[in-house]
Every structure is written in structure tokens, then in C-alpha cells.
Amino acid sequence: MIKPKKTKYRLGTLFGFIAFFLISFSPATDPLERIISAFEKYLTESPHEKVYIHVDKEDYAAGETIWFKAYLTAGPYHEPSLLSNTIYLELINSSGEVIQHHQLFSPDGFAAGQLELDESLPAGNYLLRSYTNWMRNSGEEYFFHKQLKIWNEKTQSQEQLTQGNLDIQFFPEGGSLVEGIMSKVAFKAIGTDGLGKFVKGRILDGEKVIAEFESNQLGMGVFALLPEKGKQYKAQIESRGQEVILPSPLESGIVMSITNSPKSSDILIKIQATENSTLQSVFLLAQTRGIVGASSKADLSKKIVFVRIPKTEFPSGIAQITALDETGNPLAERLVFIDQQDQMTITASMNKSVYKSRERVQVDIEAKDKEGNPVAANMSLSVFDGSQVALNENKETIQSNLLLSSELKGHIESPGYYFNSTNQDREKELDILMLTQGWRKFTIKQALSENAPDPIYRVERGLSIRGVLTDIKNNQPIEEGTVSYLSLFPIAESKTATSNSIGEFEIHDLIFFDSTKVMLQGKSIKGKAATVSIDSSYHSPSLAYHIRSTLIRPSDLEQSFMTNAAERQAIEKAFDLDNSELSLEEVEVKGKRIDKPSKTSSSYGAGTVQMQVAGKIDLENQQHPLDLVKGRVSGVQITGTGPSSKILIQGVGSINSSMEPLILLNDFPIKLESLQSLPVHEIQSYTVWKGPDTAIFGARGANGVIGFYTKKEIGDAIAASEKDERLQVIGYQIAKEFYSPKYPLQELNQAKLDRRATLFWAPNIQTDSHGKASVSFYNSDAENVIYGEIEGISKGGKPGTSRFSYIIEK
Incomplete structure (x- = not known):
């Protein structure tokens, strides 16, 4: 459990008429104890x-x-x-x-x-x-x-941008304007397209101009305002004739102002109360992502107090600083960004900066921590043609997302700008962003709530199958019936669920891939067969994000990208040898039904050798199902252990040069490696077929057959029968491999033009114990600047990004 830091600071005095208090951050008292306890509970029970x-x-x-x-x-x-x-x-x-x-x-x-x-x-x-x-x-x-x-x-469709009124919002620092106290007021102007717009304007007291303001290019800015008693202020936007009423100031209250200078190692907090305020003290709480960095009780008897908090108390990211009254009610709140410069550093190096078309490129990657030590990291790399795809240095990265965008309300434009050290004003602009974007994670009110609601949605360890169990005869839902699930790939797995009062059932945490047919067997509470229907519809959460309806006119680079894309598709179709199809005549296959023999564990008969496992301690204590067979059945030779075992059943032929026998689980064929997931203590018996006894399997049994049969209570759930339904479900996506040509090995493809926009994509780069990894790929026919972007995260959760470039020439 993460505990809040409890640190102590010196008391001091500010020269002049204002006392300067450096508050002692001692063990918290109520209501801070309740809030800190709630944060600790949140971190341990509801990790985000x-x-x-x-x-x-x-x-x-x-x-x-x-x-x-x-x-x-x-x-x-x-x-x-x-x-x-x-x-x-x-x-x-x-x-x-x-x-x-x-x-x-x-x-x-x-x-x-x-x-x-x-x-x-x-x-x-x-x-x-x-x-x-x-x-x-x-x-x-x-x-x-x-x-x-x-x-x-x-x-192609293009959007004609219209000039409508801007959505302009004003954000007094700390939350509210208060009469008689100077305040910072941040603002943000958003256009009809949902993006920030540059604005200039004036603040009016009636017809009198008392302040002027101007935004940055993203529509954000800040100005100072001293509200007077009984006054209402409005903002007038130049060149638009638009006016907006500012929030009304409070007659009594506090203003919390924060200075977060990049040149200072401390955060300076100033809290000022009106003369008519009855507050004698306030509680302060500072936390980042639920990690409490500091807490204290500050004396407000002199109507003003200053507090310093060392930035070392916080991890990198957004810190939320809240002032509360004695009941825990938030009075003012402010966000600041703390950059400890402790993110993972990724470097990419090549042996030269200029390459030829279709030449092999090797990129050596190294990951280090703040102290320069090697880091174990998982990364992904994209290499793209700069003449087709623009390099956006201000776009979202894993660093800006985890530390910034994911912690704030609303859309953050150009988040990468605030993490680019070449931007000299990034700290100033980032502080303005902190003033305009609201907090949306764990709130003080949630912390003080003693009856926090339980999570509605569960942690998923796998996929779920949902459906309805109904009576075969009258199609009525069956209550307290059972639905048994069986999947053999990628592992042999069985589960059972019980239907509710309206016949609905859910089977959770299943592992299967792609489009898979699974076996579901339904039974009533009396054991009679029932119909299983699954819900294959996709239930998507509601969408609140604004998506611009149509594209604006493409830039020259985007037009070049489209032209090259059309050329690429034409080239691919011209050289696609896999696109031809061959139609075959209809073939009728005849067979003879094999009735299930009675009084045997297998529908394929008694086999050559049968062995009971259940009840025999020496067998039940074996580590792997094949250990039950090894050395116990004449003519069966097993070498190796576990999934690497090699099996040879004497007296049989071979198919396609393979000597591996057919492996069955409850009469269903499975892969040899799938036996690794079958606990030996769940096996009832096994049967071996060899020699003439394999004829019942046809060509499948040419190398012999070994069948394993589970105990009755599990067999009811996974054994196949004529009543089982094979239903198609969609599982996890199987990742494909990015195609990267190897020109020295493909002389026949030299005539095919290479216009790839993405030259290389490597999603699974893992650094070794020295923090190093290497990748290689081949250039296209481009004669341009090529860009590479690496993103990743260390084992300890430190994100990192890196960019590199090189040139392709003839």
C-alpha cells in the first residue's frame, strides 16, 4: 500500500508587512485522515x-x-x-x-x-x-x-469551414472570483470544429476597459483581474463583435494562487481570504494520481498564508492541490504539472545518414533511465516516407498521453508540444493548460463518501460468451440450467455456467482466437438436454467524443500521399499472383456411420490397451499426461518431456514424413502441446490404439492414437455428444506480420516499384539486459527523407519516445 509522505519544513518570515508561513507538513488530521485513507483504498482496490x-x-x-x-x-x-x-x-x-x-x-x-x-x-x-x-x-x-x-x-468530400460564434470559457484560478482579491483568469476559445482559435479582446466594466487579453494559437491565455464589490464584467472579442459575461465574483471566500516556476525547486501556494471571511484555517492536500505528496493545516487568522512544497514530493505528471474547510468541503483547487525529467531515454543510431534505394538499414536502439542505467523496455517502431507522411512533432505520444492527456477533461491539441524541449515557452503554455482543463479522476467528494458504489464493470481475464438457455420443446427459458463450454485450442479448456431466472447465462474469462467454433452443451436442472443460443451482437459503450464530419481540403503532402496510394494499389493488383482462383467440380463424399459402442470410455472402441488412472496414486501424481504412457505400454516409445516429447508407436506407418500419433481428448483431436494444460489428476483413463486397431481412424490414425478421458464431473462438461452445438464466436485478433521485402533474396521482384508509405513497422521490440535491441529492414524506391519514431515503456512504467531520420539517394 502506498502511504502519503509526511515531511517537515522550516517556518520562515517574508520581509514586509505580510507574514510568510512555511507550513509544517505533519501527520494529517481530520478530514485529511479520511481523504488520505480513501486515496490509499482507491490505489489498492481500484487501480486505474x-x-x-x-x-x-x-x-x-x-x-x-x-x-x-x-x-x-x-x-x-x-x-x-x-x-x-x-x-x-x-x-x-x-x-x-x-x-x-x-x-x-x-x-x-x-x-x-x-x-x-x-x-x-x-x-x-x-x-x-x-x-x-x-x-x-x-x-x-x-x-x-x-x-x-x-x-x-x-x-472525396471537403468541409467548408463556417465562421460561427466561438465557445469561450473563463476559468478563475482556484475555481472562483472573489471580491477584493486579485486573481488570474484563464480562458479558452473553441471554434465550431472543436479546435482552439486565436482571439484578442478586452474586459469591460460597463463601457470602461479594465484589462486586455490575447490567446496563443490554440485559443488559450490568461489575464489578471481585481473584482470590485457589486460589479459584473464582460469580455468583448475583437473582430467578431461577440461578448461573453464573466463568472460573478463571490462576496466572501478565498483565492488560491500557485506559482510553478521551472526555475524553482518548490511550488509556491498563496491563499488569501476576504476580511469578512470566518475561516480561521484551511486544510491543504496535494496528490498526483492518488499518491498523496503533502497535506497540512494552514492558519488563515491573518487572512493570508504562503506555503512551499518541494517538487521532489511528487512523481512526474499532474498534481492536484486542493484547499478544504474543516468539514472536507473543497474551497479551491488548482492543477500543476511536475516534470522530474525521469522518463526513459531512447536513442537510435545507424552507421550512416545517407542510404541507397532498397538498401538494408540497421537501427540500433538503446534504452536508459535518468541515471544512465540500462532499462528493460517494450517498444514499437514506425519508419515512414517523409514525402508522403508529414512528421508531426507535436502529436500525441505515449509520454504525453500517460502524463497529460489521460488526466484531463476534453481534447488536448498538440500535446507533444509541451514535451518538446526545443519549445522555449512550453512550461508557460503548459501552466495555462493546467488552468483551463478540468480534473476528472478521483475527486475529494468521492474520497469523503463512505458508501462509494461498487464497480459496475469487472476486470476481464479473458473473453465472455453470453446467451440464453431454452427448452427444446416449447422454447421457454430455463432457470438454473447449466451450459457447459469446451474449447480445445489454443488450450484444452472447459467451464460451466448456470442460467438465471430468464434463462440468461454468461461464461467468463475464456481464451480463444479469431473466428472459432466452440462446443456448448445445455441441460435443465433435471439433466435434460436444452437449446443454447448465444448473443453474438456487439455492445459498444456510448460515444461522447466529437468527430468532425468531413475532411478539409488536403494539403500538398496529403495529395501526394493519395496519389502514391492509388499507384501502390495499382502495382499490387498488377503483381498479385495470389488473386487467381480455380473452380473445382462438385465432389460427393460417401461414408459409413460408426455407432458409439456401449460400455466403453471411447466411441472408437476399446482400443489395443486401456489403462485406469483415477484412484491410482502413483499415476495421479505424474507431472504430464504422457508420463502415464511412458514405459507402461508395450510398443510405445516416448522420449523427451512435456510439450517437447517425441512419440513413436511401433508397427504403424507414417504420413507426410511425420511420426506423431493422433492425440485425443474425450474423442476430440488436439495438438500434442495442448496436453500441457490438462492436469493429470483430472484424467479418468487413457486408451492406446496401434496396429490393426487404428483402422477405425482411417488415415488420421496411421501413426497410432492415444486418447485421454477425463473424470465424469469434468467429462459432463467437455465430452462431445450428439447434443453438443458447435457455435461460431469471434475471439481475440491474431496479429499479422508486417510485410518488409528482402531485396537481395527476391531478384524476381526487382521490376515491381516500391512506393511504401510505411517502410517498416516493428511492434514488439524488447531490449535485453543491457538495454539494447536492433532491427533491420530494406528501403523503398523513395529518394526523400525517411523518418523513424520509437515509443515504448519500461518495466517500471517510465514512458519514452525517440525520433530519427536519414536520406535515401540514388
């Missing part, structure tokens, strides 16, 4: 998950593939998540319709995959959204969102 998606580029053409890497973190330190095993990924059009959705298997916090775009997909702005089921407890706005452009020259 975040998803970040790294894609190979920003723009796509219809018919292309979006390559992506998913990073799933949990807890305040952003460590790779071991909670959820399932990540949901959706592609949503501008109408809010989910046009693609996938389930990603993430047992260790990472997953890779692809979205294959249809050639007929209309041009437009699309949204990539990702989340886990556990994240739904925090609301849709906490999901990962990334807007993408998809171009299609055949269905």
Missing part, C-alpha cells in the same frame, strides 16, 4: 488502467492497413497492466458508427494488431477508440481516443 495506441502513421488511404501497438498500464506508476487481459479497439466513423471492432489479448500489458481498411471506405475523419471493460467504470471520456484521416479519391 490506461490504454495508449501507437499507430504506424497519421494518414491512411482506403484499402490500406492500420498497424498498431496497444500499451495497457495500471496504477499510479503506469506499470504494464496485469489486471485486464482484454483490450477493445474500435474504428468509428464521423456518424458515430462502429465500423470495425477487435478484441486484443494482453496478458502482460501489450498487444499488437491491424485494421484492414476496405477500398470502398468513404473519405473522412475517423476515430480510433480503445478501452478495457474495467475502464468503463471511469466513463467513456477516460478511454483512449485518436482521430485519423482516411482518404479516398473516389469519395
Whole structure:
């Protein structure tokens, strides 16, 4: 459990007429004790998950593939998540319709995959959204969102931007304007397209100008205002004739002002109360992602108090500083960003800066921590053609997402700007962002609530199958019936669920991939066969994110990208040798039904050798199912152990040079490696078929057969019967390998032009114990600048990014 730091500071005096108090941060008293305790409980019982998606580029053409890497973190330190095993990924059009959705298997916090775009997909702005089921407890706005452009020259549509009124909001520092106290007032101007717009204006007291303001290019800025008693102020926007009423000032209260200078090692907090305020003291609480850095009780008897908090008390990210009254009611709140410069450093090096077309490129990657020590990290790399895809230095990265965007309300424009050290004003602009964007995670009110609601959505360790169990004869729902599930791939697995009062059932935490047929067997409470129907519909969470409906006119670079995309598709079709089809005549296959023999554990008969396992301690204590056979059946030779075992059954032939026998589990064929997941103590018996006894299996049994049969209580759930239904379900996506040509080995393809926009995509780069990794790929026919972008996260949860470039010349 993470405990809040309890530190002590010196008391001091500020020269002049104002006393300067450096508050002692001692063990917290009520209400801080309750709040800190609630934060500790939150961190241990409800660790927060975040998803970040790294894609190979920003723009796509219809018919292309979006390559992506998913990073799933949990807890305040952003460590790779071991909670959820399932990540949901959706592609949503501008109408809010989910046009693609996938389930990603993430047992260790990472997953890779692809979205294959249809050639007929209309041009437009699309949204990539990702989340886990556990994240739904925090609301849709906490999901990962990334807007993408998809171009299609055949269905091109452009948006004519209209000049409407701006949405201008004003944010007094700390939360409220108070009469007689000077305050900072931040503002943000948003256009009809949802993006920030540059504005200039004046603050008016009636017709009198008392202040002027001007925003940055993202529509944000700040000005000072001293509200007077009984006055109402308005903002007038130049060149638009638009006026906005400012928030009304309070007659009594406090103003909390914070100075977070990059040149200072401390955060300076100033709290000032009105003369008519009855507050004698305030409680202060400072926390980052639920980690309490400091807490204290500050004396307000002199109507003003100053507090310093060393920045070392906080991890990197957004710190929330709250002033509360004696009952725990928040009086003022302010966000500040703390940068400890402790993120993972990634360097990429090559042996030269200029390469030839189709030449092999090797990139050596090294990851280090703040102290320069090697770091074990998981990373992804995208290499793209700079003449087709723009390099956006201010775009979202894993660093800006985890530390900034995922912690704030609303859309953050150009988040990478605040992490680019070449931008000299980034700290100043970042502080303005802190003043304008609201907090949305764990709140003080939640902390003080003694009856916090239980999470609605569960942590998913696998996939779920939902459906209804009904009576075969009258189709009525069956209550307290059982539905048994069997899957043999990738592991042999069986589970059972009970139906509720309206026949509904859910089977959770299943592991299966792609489009899979599973066996579900339904029974009533009396053991009679029942009908199983599954719900195959996709239930997507509601969407609150604004997606611009149509594309604006493409830039010259985007037009070049579209032209090259059309050329690439034409080249691919011209050289696609796999596109030909051969139609075969209808073939009728006749067979003879084999009735299930009676009084035997197998429908294939007694076999050559049968061995009882259940009840024999020496057998039940074996480590692997094959250990039951090894040395116990004449003519069966087993070498090796576990999944690497080699089996030879004498007296049989071989098929396709393979000597591996057919392996059965309850009469269903499985892979040899799947036996690793079958506990020996659950095996009732096994049967071996060899020689003439294998004839019943046809060609499948040419190398002999070994069948394992589970105990009755498990066999009821997984043994196949004529009543079982094989139903098709969609499992986890199987990640495909990015195609990267190897020209020295493919002389026949020299005539094929190479116009790749993405030259290389490597989603699973793992550094070794020295923090190093290497990748290699081949250039295209481009003669331009090539860019590479690396993103990743260390085992301890430190994100990192890196960019490199080189030139391709003839």
C-alpha cells in the first residue's frame, strides 16, 4: 500500500508587512485522515488502467492497413497492466458508427494488431477508440481516443469551414472570483470544429476597459483581474463583435494562487481570504494520481498564508492541490504539472545518414533511465516516407498521453508540444493548460463518501460468451440450467455456467482466437438436454467524443500521399499472383456411420490397451499426461518431456514424413502441446490404439492414437455428444506480420516499384539486459527523407519516445 509522505519544513518570515508561513507538513488530521485513507483504498482496490495506441502513421488511404501497438498500464506508476487481459479497439466513423471492432489479448500489458481498411471506405475523419471493460467504470471520456484521416479519391468530400460564434470559457484560478482579491483568469476559445482559435479582446466594466487579453494559437491565455464589490464584467472579442459575461465574483471566500516556476525547486501556494471571511484555517492536500505528496493545516487568522512544497514530493505528471474547510468541503483547487525529467531515454543510431534505394538499414536502439542505467523496455517502431507522411512533432505520444492527456477533461491539441524541449515557452503554455482543463479522476467528494458504489464493470481475464438457455420443446427459458463450454485450442479448456431466472447465462474469462467454433452443451436442472443460443451482437459503450464530419481540403503532402496510394494499389493488383482462383467440380463424399459402442470410455472402441488412472496414486501424481504412457505400454516409445516429447508407436506407418500419433481428448483431436494444460489428476483413463486397431481412424490414425478421458464431473462438461452445438464466436485478433521485402533474396521482384508509405513497422521490440535491441529492414524506391519514431515503456512504467531520420539517394 502506498502511504502519503509526511515531511517537515522550516517556518520562515517574508520581509514586509505580510507574514510568510512555511507550513509544517505533519501527520494529517481530520478530514485529511479520511481523504488520505480513501486515496490509499482507491490505489489498492481500484487501480486505474490506461490504454495508449501507437499507430504506424497519421494518414491512411482506403484499402490500406492500420498497424498498431496497444500499451495497457495500471496504477499510479503506469506499470504494464496485469489486471485486464482484454483490450477493445474500435474504428468509428464521423456518424458515430462502429465500423470495425477487435478484441486484443494482453496478458502482460501489450498487444499488437491491424485494421484492414476496405477500398470502398468513404473519405473522412475517423476515430480510433480503445478501452478495457474495467475502464468503463471511469466513463467513456477516460478511454483512449485518436482521430485519423482516411482518404479516398473516389469519395472525396471537403468541409467548408463556417465562421460561427466561438465557445469561450473563463476559468478563475482556484475555481472562483472573489471580491477584493486579485486573481488570474484563464480562458479558452473553441471554434465550431472543436479546435482552439486565436482571439484578442478586452474586459469591460460597463463601457470602461479594465484589462486586455490575447490567446496563443490554440485559443488559450490568461489575464489578471481585481473584482470590485457589486460589479459584473464582460469580455468583448475583437473582430467578431461577440461578448461573453464573466463568472460573478463571490462576496466572501478565498483565492488560491500557485506559482510553478521551472526555475524553482518548490511550488509556491498563496491563499488569501476576504476580511469578512470566518475561516480561521484551511486544510491543504496535494496528490498526483492518488499518491498523496503533502497535506497540512494552514492558519488563515491573518487572512493570508504562503506555503512551499518541494517538487521532489511528487512523481512526474499532474498534481492536484486542493484547499478544504474543516468539514472536507473543497474551497479551491488548482492543477500543476511536475516534470522530474525521469522518463526513459531512447536513442537510435545507424552507421550512416545517407542510404541507397532498397538498401538494408540497421537501427540500433538503446534504452536508459535518468541515471544512465540500462532499462528493460517494450517498444514499437514506425519508419515512414517523409514525402508522403508529414512528421508531426507535436502529436500525441505515449509520454504525453500517460502524463497529460489521460488526466484531463476534453481534447488536448498538440500535446507533444509541451514535451518538446526545443519549445522555449512550453512550461508557460503548459501552466495555462493546467488552468483551463478540468480534473476528472478521483475527486475529494468521492474520497469523503463512505458508501462509494461498487464497480459496475469487472476486470476481464479473458473473453465472455453470453446467451440464453431454452427448452427444446416449447422454447421457454430455463432457470438454473447449466451450459457447459469446451474449447480445445489454443488450450484444452472447459467451464460451466448456470442460467438465471430468464434463462440468461454468461461464461467468463475464456481464451480463444479469431473466428472459432466452440462446443456448448445445455441441460435443465433435471439433466435434460436444452437449446443454447448465444448473443453474438456487439455492445459498444456510448460515444461522447466529437468527430468532425468531413475532411478539409488536403494539403500538398496529403495529395501526394493519395496519389502514391492509388499507384501502390495499382502495382499490387498488377503483381498479385495470389488473386487467381480455380473452380473445382462438385465432389460427393460417401461414408459409413460408426455407432458409439456401449460400455466403453471411447466411441472408437476399446482400443489395443486401456489403462485406469483415477484412484491410482502413483499415476495421479505424474507431472504430464504422457508420463502415464511412458514405459507402461508395450510398443510405445516416448522420449523427451512435456510439450517437447517425441512419440513413436511401433508397427504403424507414417504420413507426410511425420511420426506423431493422433492425440485425443474425450474423442476430440488436439495438438500434442495442448496436453500441457490438462492436469493429470483430472484424467479418468487413457486408451492406446496401434496396429490393426487404428483402422477405425482411417488415415488420421496411421501413426497410432492415444486418447485421454477425463473424470465424469469434468467429462459432463467437455465430452462431445450428439447434443453438443458447435457455435461460431469471434475471439481475440491474431496479429499479422508486417510485410518488409528482402531485396537481395527476391531478384524476381526487382521490376515491381516500391512506393511504401510505411517502410517498416516493428511492434514488439524488447531490449535485453543491457538495454539494447536492433532491427533491420530494406528501403523503398523513395529518394526523400525517411523518418523513424520509437515509443515504448519500461518495466517500471517510465514512458519514452525517440525520433530519427536519414536520406535515401540514388
